[in-house]
Amino acid sequence: MKRKTFINSKTQIIGLIRDALREDIGQGDITTKLTVPKNQYLIARIIAKQDGVLAGSEVVPIVFKLLNPKVRVRFFIKDGERFNKGKIIAEIKGSTQTLLTGERTALNFLCRLSGIATLTRKFVEQTAHTKVKILDTRKTTPNLRILEKYAVRAGGGENHRFGLYDMIMIKDNHIKSAGGIENAVRKVQEFKVQTRASEQVRCGAGVYEFEVETKNLSEVRQALELKVPWIMLDNMSIKQIRQAVKLAKGRAKLEVSGGVNLKTVKKIAETEVDYISIGALTHSAPIIDMSMKIQ
Numbered sequence: 451m452k453r454k455t456f457i458n459s460k461t462q463i464i465g466l467i468r469d470a471l472r473e474d475i476g477q478g479d480i481t482t483k484l485t486v487p488k489n490q491y492l493i494a495r496i497i498a499k500q501d502g503v504l505a506g507s508e509v510v511p512i513v514f515k516l517l518n519p520k521v522r523v524r525f526f527i528k529d530g531e532r533f534n535k536g537k538i539i540a541e542i543k544g545s546t547q548t549l550l551t552g553e554r555t556a557l558n559f560l561c562r563l564s565g566i567a568t569l570t571r572k573f574v575e576q577t578a579h580t581k582v583k584i585l586d587t588r589k590t591t592p593n594l595r596i597l598e599k600y601a602v603r604a605g606g607g608e609n610h611r612f613g614l615y616d617m618i619m620i621k622d623n624h625i626k627s628a629g630g631i632e633n634a635v636r637k638v639q640e641f642k643v644q645t646r647a648s649e650q651v652r653c654g655a656g657v658y659e660f661e662v663e664t665k666n667l668s669e670v671r672q673a674l675e676l677k678v679p680w681i682m683l684d685n686m687s688i689k690q691i692r693q694a695v696k697l698a699k700g701r702a703k704l705e706v707s708g709g710v711n712l713k714t715v716k717k718i719a720e721t722e723v724d725y726i727s728i729g730a731l732t733h734s735a736p737i738i739d740m741s742m743k744i745q
Contacts, residue, residue: 459596466593467512470555479551490546493745494553496539496560502738505529505567505604506560509597510540513556518548529604530567539740546744553742561737562594563601569735570605572712573728577719582726584715585610585705589729598732610727611659620662622684631669635662635676661705670694674701683723684708691721 496510504527511523521544527533539560542549573584584607590598599609611617620634628634638660661680664670667690673681674697683694685708698704705725706718718726 462596463509464512464516466597467509467516467555467559469593470558471513471516471552474555475551479547482547482550486546486550488545488547491544492546492549494542494549494742495745496542496557496740496742498533498535498537498539499739499741500535501568502533502564503567503571503605504531504533504539505563505601506597507540509559509563510556513559514542514544514548514552517552518545520544521548521552530606532571542742549742549744557740557742559597561740562735563597563604564738564740565735566598566601566732567605568738570602570607570731573715573726573731574606576712576716577726580719580722582719582723583608584731585725585727586731587707587727587729588613589733591732602731605731607731618660619682622663622665625663631662631664631672632676635673635678639676663707666690667693667697670697674698678702680705682707682727688717688721691718691723695722 504525507525507527507529510525514521514523521542523540523542525540526538533539570584570586577584586599586602586607586609588595588611595612599612602609611619618638620628620631620638625631625634628637659680660678661682662673662678663682663684664673665684666686670681670683680703681694681698682705683691686694686706691704691706694704703725704723705727706721706723707727710718710726710728711730715726715728
């Protein structure tokens with residue numbers, strides 16, 4: 451799956467961070483300005499208060515450098531690496547006023563993203579003995595999707611579609627609105643032909659991947675007969691999933707979604723489906739607590 455990366459979206463990331471700083475600082479950090487000398491320079495360390503997997507080492511330097519380009523940030527571990535409680539994650543050198551003003555915004559990003567990476571890693575480890583790939587969903591915090599999906603990758607997962615624009619995905623409401631799976635799929639297939647015929651059309655099944663959501667085995671059979679390349683098995687039982695795998699026989703990629711948790715993911719992966727998508731990776735991941743201490 452070809453997806454955006456953090457690196458080629460720096461402009462968008464900087465905009466998000468500017469908004470976060472503006473939200474926290476507003477007209478200015480009153481307390482810091484009143485209590486800390488303007489010309490004071492110190493070192494601060496970010497310390498883990500619990501075990502986790504890191505994500506956000508590319509975000510934190512941007513936070514501080516937007517406030518003061520002279521600040522220097524050094525991380526001692528890389529995104530995707532584990533750390534234990536008490537570990538010194540990073541060291542920041544610069545104006546004390548800058549360090550204190552940027553502290554909460556930097557930690558909010560780092561703790562949130564590391565929480566997503568940590569939860570993702572748990573799912574990946576539960577399924578490491580199988581071929582399945584763990585995917586995220588669009589159940590993300592508004593305006594933070596690119597960062598949260600970046601954290602999923604740091605945890606060892608993969609990204610599903612980024613938005614409504616980069617993949618055709620026929621879901622239950624599309625099926626109802628179109629009058630059934632066949633009607634919905636036929637419309638996409640017709641557009642697929644049109645896309646191939648016109649170099650000017652830059653969206654559609656001829657360019658992007660195509661998936662259909664199914665609720666039962668009857669719908670799976672329909673999708674297979676229509677030669678749908680990617681089928682989602684939504685909220686199906688283990689028995690139904692196994693039957694769907696037998697029906698597909700490699701003719702379509704199969705994705706399980708709905709109600710997946712750390713207790714069930716191993717059994718689901720062992721059915722030999724291709725993907726398991728989990729909304730909880732981004733909408734329910736607890737933060738990994740960290741603090742910044744002036745030295």
